[in-house]
């Protein structure tokens with residue numbers, strides 16, 4: 308057997324201890340597959356005395372992950388700390404400069420600095436593996452970088468955040484309000500105490516930024532993503548979506564258009580019987596439309612100690628096997644083209660709109676007129692009875708009280724629908740800001 312592959316693991320939390328447990332459970336199997344032993348020779352975390360979910364045996368302890376990154380005793384630096392700056396960035400850059408391979412699960416870091424970090428890896432002739440950074444256990448990075456490398460990709464999209472999908476699934480299945488489900492998710496440990504990162508769409512956007520680069524050969528452009536989270540989704544939207552044959556999902560979508568690339572994160576209506584609508588709870592999925600392969604849907608666990616460790620390990624196995632170094636973003640980092648954003652407002656699609664319309668003469672005519680001025684044609688208009696009416700109580704509205712009205716538009720541009728909704732709101736025929744959700748064609 309060849310020399311062991313020596314790992315330095317920085318971060319011994321959920322993913323780090325998951326990796327240690329995987330290495331322990333499959334030590335012999337891994338050695339058999341790659342033809343050499345894979346050993347953890349150094350570890351680092353913030354607090355040495357902390358009780359851990361895995362043992363790191365006789366690996367040397369480093370208080371400072373940067374020291375571990377540069378240490379002679381390791382061949383691969385495995386960064387599992389998190390954060391887009393500070394220790395994680397410095398340690399990764401230190402490791403690359405010292406000629407160590409790097410494996411990381413850190414989407415925040417790569418979404419911000421991925422292009423430069425990939426350049427550094429290539430310049431130092433070492434690997435940069437980040438399979439675990441997108442959709443946890445789903446092998447989507449390798450799918451795009453290797454299996455689908457010959458395809459021209461038209462679109463890549465998916466459900467990339469388990470917390471949001473859990474909340475939306477619960478709201479739909481148990482007819483519960485957003486705040487109520489979020490609280491439960493926090494109590495069960497599915498959502499962070501500060502859930503902003505997840506529910507406001509940033510975590511999805513980090514992952515999308517990496518998928519976009521791999522799919523379209525562009526520099527990582529996290530700042531170019533239009534991001535909208537799920538806070539504004541109400542039970543009324545979930546119910547209306549169900550009645551109309553849709554489900555609401557938080558999607559990350561990257562699409563090649565004639566005017567450039569669209570990168571967006573937002574709640575979207577997807578047909579109830581589509582495969583993506585069936586992806587429920589904390590499960591993730593990634594759909595890829597390639598010109599030769601057709602449409603693929605990869606579904607699986609997007610997070611968790613075991614699934615994420617499995618993805619981290621897949622990069623380590625590649626390194627242990629040796630052979631050619633894969634370019635982190637498929638093409639050389641210096642050849643990644645400048646990201647060109649599709650023209651603002653030109654997104655084409657159908658929309659769901661929910662309005663709280665004052666029950667007074669001319670209100671609906673005024674609304675239809677505003678839509679007509681911008682050539683937005685309507686596929687359907689449904690005046691929903693107040694919630695109580697559906698269960699047979701309090702069926703009548705007070706005269707003048709707002710009535711929920713649901714509109715489904717034919718295909719139009721975002722610019723047109725937003726303009727129409729702004730005008731409708733200024734006219735004073737609605738009691739609150741209109742709700743608008745894109746209907747994603749699948």
Ligand SMILES: NC(=O)c1ccc[n+]([C@@H]2O[C@H](COP(=O)([O-])OP(=O)(O)OC[C@H]3O[C@@H](n4cnc5c(N)ncnc54)[C@H](OP(=O)(O)O)[C@@H]3O)[C@@H](O)[C@H]2O)c1
Pocket residue numbers: 317318319320321322323351352353354355357370371372386387388389390394395412413414415439440443609610611612615
């Ligand atoms: N959790 C998942 O399911 C999942 C899935 C995909 C990707 N990821 C990514 O994987 C990475 C790790 O996530 P996680 O959930 O495992 O996080 P975590 O449970 O919070 O663990 C983070 C670990 O990093 C250590 N750490 C933090 N700052 C450090 C510093 N300055 N110096 C040394 N050690 C430091 C912590 O040390 P102490 O333990 O001593 O505090 C802890 O062991 C993140 O980039 C995350 O986005 C996670």
